[in-house]
Amino acid sequence: MPLTLRLGADDLTRCRFAISPLCQTHEALRMLRRPARHGYHRAWLRRMGRTLDGLDLSPLWLFVPRPGGYTPDFLAPPPDEPYPSIDGELARMRATEPALARAEMARSLACTPGLTESAQGRAALDDPAGAVRRLADVTELAWHALLAPDWPRHRAVLEADIAQRSRRAADGGLDDLLTGLHPAVDWAGHTLTLRAYADVPDAQLPDGRGVLLMPSVFVWPDVVSGFARPWQPTVIYPAHGMGRLHTTPAPRPPEALARLLGHQRAAVLTGLTAPASTTELARRHGLAPSTVSAHLTALREAGLLDSRRQGYYVLYARTALGDALADGN
CATH class of the missing domain: 1.10.10.10 (Winged helix-like DNA-binding domain superfamily/Winged helix DNA-binding domain)
Incomplete structure (x- = not known):
């Protein structure tokens, strides 16, 4: 079933954009779990081949299930400022409350039969604070190996997307902005609908938290959303110009x-x-x-x-x- 976000007047005044190097790192990792969907990024993957061979990402792979599973939100929470630094985001990740981390890790492990009872799964759930530290350390390694060398180019693409969409909102209003996010996104009657979801409960936003819009280089061809509390509801969509990033x-x-x-x-x-x-x-x-x-x-x-x-x-x-x-x- 589709995911729907019903936005009240307060939500509409709190729609915002952001760029997150931490979220981009995890979108890159999730793309590596979708071998049939590399598409525009084959050149980048060929260049990253040797780097990936020498990088032990096993602690993260435990919580990055195949498509359809749940990745803990604390691994890449929606940023609370428009242009956070990777150091600030990693510090925020390391400060995750152990109880929240344990609940989200348990939900993620349950997506793969037998993983909760595995030695790695039990170790993470028995010591959530230690698991958060290990996952943050591996994420930092992944950032430096996979994204940091190309980040100025990636960031320029993401900022160009935000500038283009902001100009579209200025010309045509919020309706024009939201209807143009992605072919799988519909906007009508104060309801934002993501049609690509299955088995996701209908979502209400009664508290005026608004929606965070984040362009991504690696989310293509999908559009994804996260809205579990305490995080702000977020829509991550493919950025304009990402297809030209490595190949044009x-x-x-x-x-x-x-x-x-x-x-x-x-x-x-x-x-x-x-x-x-x-x-x-x-x-x-x-x-x-x-x-x-x-x-x-x-x-x-x-x-x-x-x-x-x-x-x-x-x-x-x-x-x-x-x-x-x-x-x-």
Whole structure:
């Protein structure tokens, strides 16, 4: 059955976005449990092959069941600020109350027959505080091995998604934002429905906690939600532009535009199909950040780009005039 979240007036005023490096780490781990769904991330997986061979993730695998199971929410709780650091999130994870950790671990183990009675399962439930410490330590190793080297690029994609959707909300309102999250998400009559769920109870939100919206690079092709107390209800959806993260080469601009602006500057303009930061554009085009910054300044002064600060970055997006030039119109 679908999962439904009925939002009152207070909930609608408390809808917010966030980016969580900890949640992204666990989404990457869950993707590794879905071998048939690697899709856009095959290049990343090939690059991570040797790293995975030398990384012992067995304590985490105990609580990352195959699709359909439950992963404890304390492993990656919804962030309480828009742009938390990985150190802050790991500290929050390590501070999990043992009773809460035990309840969530018991629920997760019960998803796999025999796992609760296994030696590893009994050890975790007998010493939940120790289990939290071990799981946090392994998660920190997974972060540094799997995500940290690429995090600036990942974060740029996630921030660009938030900027694009925020602009959509500004243009079309909250209805337009929520209906465009994912093909499996419906929004009507103050009810947000995730159609991909089975055997999930209907959810009410009577206390005005709102909904946290988090773009993800690794959740594709699904959209997932967590709403068990004490965490804020959360919807994690695939980010715009994630398909180009590892595989898309630098764009080739139209010849006429390259003659007008110069090849590099035209390529920067043409490649801005979604908002991006100077760092992301420098990596994408193989240019020095100072060179990209000079191109962006010139394009912005010509009225072809807008810029806005998002967290630690300034994101650049084409104006209507920039779109017309890039599209050859």
